[in-house]
Amino acid sequence: MPEGIEIELYRRAAARCVGRVIDEVSAPDSYFIKGGATADVLVEALVGRTITKTDRVGKLLLLDIDDEPDVLGLRFGMTGRVIVDDDAAIEKLEYASGRDDPAWDRFALSFAGEGTLRINDPRRLGGVELHPDRSTLGVDLFRVAPGRLATALGQSRVALKSRLLDQSRVAGVGNLIADETLWRVGLDPARPAGSLSDDEIRRLAAGLRRTIDRLLRDGGSHTGRLQDSRVRGGLCPKDGTPLLRRTIGGRTTYSCPLHQV
Ligand SMILES: [Zn+2]
Structure with a gap:
């Protein structure tokens, strides 16, 4: 998609x-x-x-x-x-x-x-x-700064990934960008969106920017480092841990139970 x-x-x-x-x-x-x-x-x-x-x-x-x-x-x-x-x-x-x-x-x-x-x-x-x-659209994914990201996440109990996929909050993030970014910055996609510390929000905003730049340079959302591991039995490319496969925000979600917390 x-x-x-x-x-x-x-x-x-x-x-x-x-x-x-x-x-x-x-x-x-x-x-x-x-x-x-x-x-x-x-x-x-x-x-x-x-x-x-x-x-x-x-x-x-x-x-x-x-x-x-x-x-x-x-x-x-x-x-x-x-x-x-x-x-x-x-x-x-x-x-x-x-x-x-x-x-x-x-x-x-x-x-x-x-x-x-x-x-x-x-x-x-x-x-x-x-x-x-x-x-009706939220902040564009290319223009996410920590302050605007904090507003977009709010105090919500909704899963962090669901909030990122909500186009009225952050516009343009899809399933692959969300999984790749959260994997890169080490955040659990199931965490309540409102539970992030200021430092984690800054890390996520910077990580989203870096991930977008990299995927754009490589030619699309499917070019992430996590991509090849998005299969049943896939292993974390960072640490070799078997990935979790869950449905979050209605979408198939891959994350690492070891380094995404
Ligand atoms: Zn890992």
Whole structure:
């Protein structure tokens, strides 16, 4: 599933379209159009206008049009990918087909002159929306500082990992980023979110930043050091202890019972 890191790679791919004029909008799947719009409304809102900027908050990719912010929001669900000029920003997602079947093109912009931006989404759990509401999203995972993280965690008794996955608290953290970060900083994902000391919060904020930088450089959320051990019987890559496999926040969670406390 694409997490904030994948969406950042999509944003960088989409940035190639800045300065291009939208010539044609293809939105064949009405289910993929959110916020009560229709294909005709999208055509009316977008054709003849210029992409002026890209932005991202959490897993939401945003395009500014004619200098108007956040005109178009793109979401990618479990299996959505951005393909610009027929180059996929990411060749293959974990658990998804790497096949670029035209039947899975849910939305496309064609540009005057040449080039396209497409969303190819086999399971069609993503969507496009005009003027999406970004205020429901928490602090973006790339901008987590200790103070904002402390606010996001609050005094909650909810499991630390669940809180990190809550997009209204921290936007863009998915299952793999959460497990990798907590493993790196040595925190138990089942700890109550509100139980962290100030020092642990600082460690977690710094660890999240470092983990994101590393995964981004290596090409995606699935490139973490813990990744190969995320199997039944997997061992901690730090200390060789058999990993715990639990469901936390509704997601399969791997952690080390020895060094994650
Ligand atoms: Zn360990």
